[in-house]
Amino acid sequence: MTTRKEGLLQIQKISCYKIPSGQRVEILKQFFPSSRKRPVKSVAFVSGLHGNELEGIYICYLLTKYLKELQKSQPEAFLGEIHIYPAVNPQATDNATRLWPFLSIDFNRQFGISEGNSPAINCAKELINNLKDSADIVVDFHASNLHLKETPQIRITEGFHKKLIPLAVHCNVNLIWVHPLSAMFKSTLGYNMNQSKVPTLVIETGIALRINQDFSNRILLGMLNLLYQVGVLATKKPPPTVSNPIIVHPSQVIPIHSKYAGLFIGHTDIKKNILKGEMIGEVVDAKNGKTLQEITATEDGFLFTMREHPLVYPGALLGRIAKNIIA
Amino acid sequence: MKETILSIQSPFAPPIELAQYTWKGPKPKNSVSIVSGIQGNQLNGIYLCSRLVRFLNSVESGKEPGYYLKGSIKIIPAVNSPAIFEGKALWSFHDLDMNLAFPGNEQGEVIERIADSVCRHTKDSQFGVIIKSADLNYNDAPHLFCLNPDGLAKDFARSLGAQNVREPKDSSTFKLSLHGHWIDEMITSVVLSAGKENHLDITLCEDILPGLINSLLWAGALGNDHKELIKYRVKFNKQNKETLISSHAGGFFLPKVTLGSEVKKGQKIGDIFDIHSNATLESVLANSSGYLVTLRNHPIIYQKEVIAVLLEKSKFRFWS
Numbered sequence: 001m002t003t004r005k006e007g008l009l010q011i012q013k014i015s016c017y018k019i020p021s022g023q024r025v026e027i028l029k030q031f032f033p034s035s036r037k038r039p040v041k042s043v044a045f046v047s048g049l050h051g052n053e054l055e056g057i058y059i060c061y062l063l064t065k066y067l068k069e070l071q072k073s074q075p076e077a078f079l080g081e082i083h084i085y086p087a088v089n090p091q092a093t094d095n096a097t098r099l100w101p102f103l104s105i106d107f108n109r110q111f112g113i114s115e116g117n118s119p120a121i122n123c124a125k126e127l128i129n130n131l132k133d134s135a136d137i138v139v140d141f142h143a144s145n146l147h148l149k150e151t152p153q154i155r156i157t158e159g160f161h162k163k164l165i166p167l168a169v170h171c172n173v174n175l176i177w178v179h180p181l182s183a184m185f186k187s188t189l190g191y192n193m194n195q196s197k198v199p200t201l202v203i204e205t206g207i208a209l210r211i212n213q214d215f216s217n218r219i220l221l222g223m224l225n226l227l228y229q230v231g232v233l234a235t236k237k238p239p240p241t242v243s244n245p246i247i248v249h250p251s252q253v254i255p256i257h258s259k260y261a262g263l264f265i266g267h268t269d270i271k272k273n274i275l276k277g278e279m280i281g282e283v284v285d286a287k288n289g290k291t292l293q294e295i296t297a298t299e300d301g302f303l304f305t306m307r308e309h310p311l312v313y314p315g316a317l318l319g320r321i322a323k324n325i326i327a
Numbered sequence: 328m329k330e331t332i333l334s335i336q337s338p339f340a341p342p343i344e345l346a347q348y349t350w351k352g353p354k355p356k357n358s359v360s361i362v363s364g365i366q367g368n369q370l371n372g373i374y375l376c377s378r379l380v381r382f383l384n385s386v387e388s389g390k391e392p393g394y395y396l397k398g399s400i401k402i403i404p405a406v407n408s409p410a411i412f413e414g415k416a417l418w419s420f421h422d423l424d425m426n427l428a429f430p431g432n433e434q435g436e437v438i439e440r441i442a443d444s445v446c447r448h449t450k451d452s453q454f455g456v457i458i459k460s461a462d463l464n465y466n467d468a469p470h471l472f473c474l475n476p477d478g479l480a481k482d483f484a485r486s487l488g489a490q491n492v493r494e495p496k497d498s499s500t501f502k503l504s505l506h507g508h509w510i511d512e513m514i515t516s517v518v519l520s521a522g523k524e525n526h527l528d529i530t531l532c533e534d535i536l537p538g539l540i541n542s543l544l545w546a547g548a549l550g551n552d553h554k555e556l557i558k559y560r561v562k563f564n565k566q567n568k569e570t571l572i573s574s575h576a577g578g579f580f581l582p583k584v585t586l587g588s589e590v591k592k593g594q595k596i597g598d599i600f601d602i603h604s605n606a607t608l609e610s611v612l613a614n615s616s617g618y619l620v621t622l623r624n625h626p627i628i629y630q631k632e633v634i635a636v637l638l639e640k641s642k643f644r645f646w647s
Contacts, residue, residue, distance in 0.1 A: 018630040020577040020602050098422050102629070104463055106424070113498055117573045117633050184427065186499030257434065261336040287339070311420070313343075313437045314336055 008033065008071045009064075014085070015126035017119040025090055027123060029130070032067050032082040040080040040231040044135035045223065046127075047085065049108040049142070049189060051092020051099075055206040055216060056141025060086035062220045070235065080232030083134050088127055096209060098145070109184075111192040128192060137167065137230060138200040139223065140190050144207050147309040148317060151270045151302075152205040152215050152222075154245070157181050160194045165247065168201055170229045172222025172242035174272075175304050175322060178249050207308050246302060248322045254299050256319045258283050258312040260292040266306060274303045280319055283312060299323035332403075333444040335437055343409055343437060345444055348380050348402045350387055357398025357547035360449040360514075361539070363458040364403075365426050365505060367410025367418065371522040372458030375532050376404030379539060386549070398548035401452065406445055409437065416463060416524065427500055429508040446508055454483055454546050455509045455516035456539070460524050464625035468587035468618075469521035469535055472506070476563065480515045485561050486545035488538020489519065491620060491638055494566045523624045562638070570615045570637040572596055576608035577630040580623050584635075592616045596635050599628065616640060 002013040015027040034040070045063060047056025064084055070077055087093050089107045092100055100107050100120045110124035131138055144150045153175040154168040161178045168176045185191045193200035205219055206212040221240040228239035258264065266281040268274070274297045283293040295318055297303065305320035312318070333345035361379065363372030380402055386394040405411050407425045409418040417424055423438055431442025449455060461467035470491040471484050484492050495518070501507045509516040521535055522528045541557050543549035574580065582597040584590055590613045599609040617637030628634065 018577045020579075020627050020629060022577070022601070102464075104416065109427070109500060113496075117571055117631060119629050119631060122631055183499050183502040261338040263338065311338055313338070315435050315437065315440055317436070 003031075007068070008075065009068055014130040015123045017123065019091075027085070027088050027090065027127065030064055030084040030086070032071060032078055032084075034081050035076045035078045041136045042081040042083065042134055043227060043230065043232050044083040044085065044131055044138045045141065046088060046131070046138060046189065047141040048087040048089050048093050049140070050106070050208070051089045051094070051101075052096050052146070052208040053098075053141070053143035054093075054209060054211055055143035056203070057086055057093065058211045058216050059141055059219050059223070060084050062216060063223055066220070066224065070233075074235055077233050077235045079234050080227075080230070081134070082227065082232060083131075085127070088123075098208065108189055109187040111189045112187055112195075124189075128189065131189075131193060132196055132198060135198060137226075138193050138198055139171075139226070140193075140200060140202045141219075142202060142204050143210075144204055146208045147307060149207040149212075149270060149306050149308045150204045151175060151304040152203065152219055153177055153304065155179060155202050155204055157185060157191060157194070160199075163199050164194070164201060167199055167226065167230070169245060170222065170226045170242065171201065171203065171245075172218050172225060172240075173203065173205075173245050174243070175302065176245045176247045177253065178247065180250060246322060252323050254301070254321045254323050255317055256280065256295060256298060256321065257314075258293065258295075258316040258318055259314055260285075261313050262286065262292050263310045264295075264307050264312045264316070264318055265310065266308070268303065268306070270306050271303045274301060274321065276300050281307075295319070297321060332448050333441060335440060343441075345403065345408065345441055346405065347448055348383070348404070350383050350396050350400045352396035352398050352548070352550070354397055354547060355399040356453070358400070358452045359398070359454045359456070359543055359546045359548045360401045360403070360452040361456045361458065362403045362406060362445060362449065362505065364405040364407055364411055365457070365459065366416040366524070367407045367413060368416045368524045369460035370525070370527040371460050371532055372519075373404050373411070374527055374529070375458055375535060375539065376402050378532065378536055380404065382536075382540065383549075393551045393553045395550045396548075397550035398546065399452075400543060400548045401449060403445055403448070406441060407438070408441075426505065427503040429503055429505045442505075445505065446512075449509070449514070450512055452514055454542075455514045456487070456542065457505055457516065457518045459518060459520050460522045460526075461520060461621060461624070463524060464623065466523040466586055466622050466624040467520045468620050469519065469531065470620050471561075472518040472520065473516075473563075474501075474506070474510055480517070481561075481563065482558075483515055483542065483545065484517055484563075485558050486538070486542040486556070487517065487519065488535065488541060488557070488559050490560065490562060491618065492517070492561055492563045493569070493620070493638070494564070496566070564638045568639040570613075570617055570639060571633050572611060572613060572635040572637065574599055574609065574611065574628050574630060574632050574634050577628055577632075578602050578608050579626050580611075580628040580634060581626065582622055584619055584622070586619055586622045588619055589640075590617060590619050590635075590637060597623075602627065611635075613637065
């Protein structure tokens with residue numbers, strides 16, 4: 001592994017491949033070593049598995065900036081190690097695409113796959129091996145897709161919840177969603193790390209191709225608090241104050257779908273304490289000036305997902321409400 | 328009979344429709360479903376289905392001497408119609424691989440609704456064939472994929488005319504494919520892969536068509552009292568008997584071998600050239616002997632990508 005130093009911060013190359021012109025694409029991590037000979041714990045932050053999800057990359061930037069300052073002013077604060085992998089699918093990020101360019105495959109469906117040979121599978125193997133070797137706890141940042149805006153939340157697969165909820169509550173998210181296991185998760189980084197007994201939190205926040213500074217700043221505080229709570233950081237100042245998340249199970253999550261094809265015009269943003277019957281938006285037919293469907297809250301609760309992409313087909317997800325939870 | 332089994336309203340363009348063709352004879356329990364177009368740019372399968380539709384319509388109207396309808400046949404020729412009409416493998420509105428969407432969701436997004444409809448309309452079939460082209464950037468000699476084939480599945484595979492059967496990778500994502508779903512539903516099924524994306528190879532399709540018709544005869548869905556069933560010779564290849572040949576360098580890959588040929592150990596598969604200077608970066612040699620079932624099609628290649636797949640020769644004189 002090649003290492004470059006910038007002050008106390010070490011930048012390590014964890015994987016690399018050549019593009020056909022011969023130039024190298026490198027997946028890098030920033031490593032903040034412990035001030036102790038025996039680090040308390042090691043926490044890793046990963047972002048950019050999907051190239052168009054920029055929120056996590058920004059959070060990694062905020063985190064690195066903060067930790068670099070802290071390293072200068074209080075190097076003794078680092079009782080454990082911190083590893084930051086800010087852009088693990090660099091070509092996809094540069095192209096602003098969800099999928100791995102050229103191969104058109106989802107990088108976050110390449111983990112735990114032993115067969116095959118492609119830059120994506122090789123990088124997936126090197127990334128997961130590096131994480132297993134480096135980290136006791138992992139946080140994997142995602143930013144929804146092009147269609148939906150998500151409140152800062154952590155999604156946990158049932159079965160891992162006993163280990164993960166005690167960590168997730170420190171992260172300053174609004175919501176923790178415990179959902180059943182589906183086959184589609186089995187090839188993700190999060191699932192495979194958790195299967196390998198390395199607790200891994202998957203954070204969803206914001207929307208693809210955008211950065212919501214408010215959400216990012218909230219998650220930054222959450223990540224710093226997590227680092228304090230697990231003993232990796234200990235500064236003179238107390239840890240940041242964070243809010244308590246709501247923990248929801250599948251029966252509490254009510255999806256709202258469009259019945260029609262048209263344009264969805266939202267009349268509200270993500271909202272706590274939405275009341276049953278309250279207007280969320282409407283689906284309109286632009287061809288004849290008609291409102292096709294008025295979208296109202298079907299339950300009292302927390303509107304934690306909100307559609308941003310205006311184009312909808314019947315069945316399109318317009319929002320999700322965590323019901324009966326007044327935050 | 329053609330019917331629209333699903334119609335989804337579009338915001339501005341015509342509705343997204345899923346067409347199914349059915350033919351029924353006196354023994355509907357002898358049933359075969361044939362599906363293609365799960366990826367929007369895999370054109371050979373769509374064309375093959377259209378040829379079968381024409382043939383079966385002719386059978387139905389008595390214009391194919393000797394042939395008659397015996398069981399039930401369903402053909403869904405163009406599953407992922409939004410991607411097909413966009414000219415892409417995946418529909419860009421969602422960028423989701425449709426073959427990771429099965430069994431779908433009746434109330435879900437467009438791709439999930441289509442997947443659900445395909446599953447519901449094929450669930451009672453005894454046999455199933457999914458026709459596809461090679462994966463992105465590759466070209467396939469015609470062959471079948473079949474997971475853990477039992478005697479019945481082997482006989483079905485023998486009726487289709489392809490020389491080779493491979494094992495699909497039984498990964499977590501396989502469970503989300505139509506083939507994976509059909510296996511869960513106990514439908515004896517195979518995937519027929521031939522040719523490459525964005526390309527219609529009429530000669531290849533016409534070579535494959537008789538095997539598909541033979542499989543309908545074998546399954547008892549089609550009858551012909553004067554035609555003898557053909558039991559083709561087929562080699563069932565284990566995954567561990569496949570050799571992947573990979574590139575060490577990236578650049579232009581120019582092949583020196585013919586897809587569907589026997590390759591000897593040490594034979595040159597092709598050369599990789601620098602994309603700027605044309606300097607030879609690597610001569611790619613076969614590291615074992617075998618049948619060249621898959622070959623790189625896209626000339627630009629990354630370092631450490633698979634260039635070719637060889638199926639090792641059987642040690643036995645007769646194929647299983």
